[in-house]
Amino acid sequence: AQSVTQPDIHITVSEGASLELRCNYSYGATPYLFWYVQSPGQGLQLLLKYFSGDTLVQGIKGFEAEFKRSQSSFNLRKPSVHWSDAAEYFCAVVRLMNSGYSTLTFGKGTMLLVSP
């Protein structure tokens, strides 16, 4: 079954430093992959998505992610982190259910802390 693993529960980055959040997926075919961000007490906001084509995708707020089929990874990156980026980040994959319809399956999330 399709699944997503985010190996890091917490990551602390200094403001202005670069960021990479890891995501590994399990899926037989080309997956539909997403990164969402959640600020405390809020819902999820879509940062970027990958369906096909160019393996480097650009998202909002200066984020990008690279799809690497050989490594089953879809890591999120940002060259320079701002204090406002502190939040929880979720990687997700579209999963096919027994019904024949699909839904989103999320990783456990990575909490990003930004130090001054």
Added chain:
Amino acid sequence: KAGVTQTPRYLIKTRGQQVTLSCSPISGHRSVSWYQQTPGQGLQFLFEYFSETQRNKGNFPGRFSGRQFSNSRSEMNVSTLELGDSALYLCASSWGQGSTEAFFGQGTRLTVV
């Protein structure tokens, strides 16, 4: 264009009671999905409705149910509340042609005491 609206934002209920949460999707969206988010289990899929029909269901007990109305608004109901039902309940809407892009509401924080 208005986003996904969930009401109420916060709710406190007593064990054994039932609760109904509401979700109004983005105008034109026909699919509504519900998720439960807890610190221990993360985001877990509850169910999805499309055109008033339940299309997908996650692995939750029958105490969790939902429905969708002709205007695409959706409600979820939890009966005989347990302490473990305390969670953030998130609703997401999409056009309906597969969950390729979902837009989330701010959630309803349910606390069971």
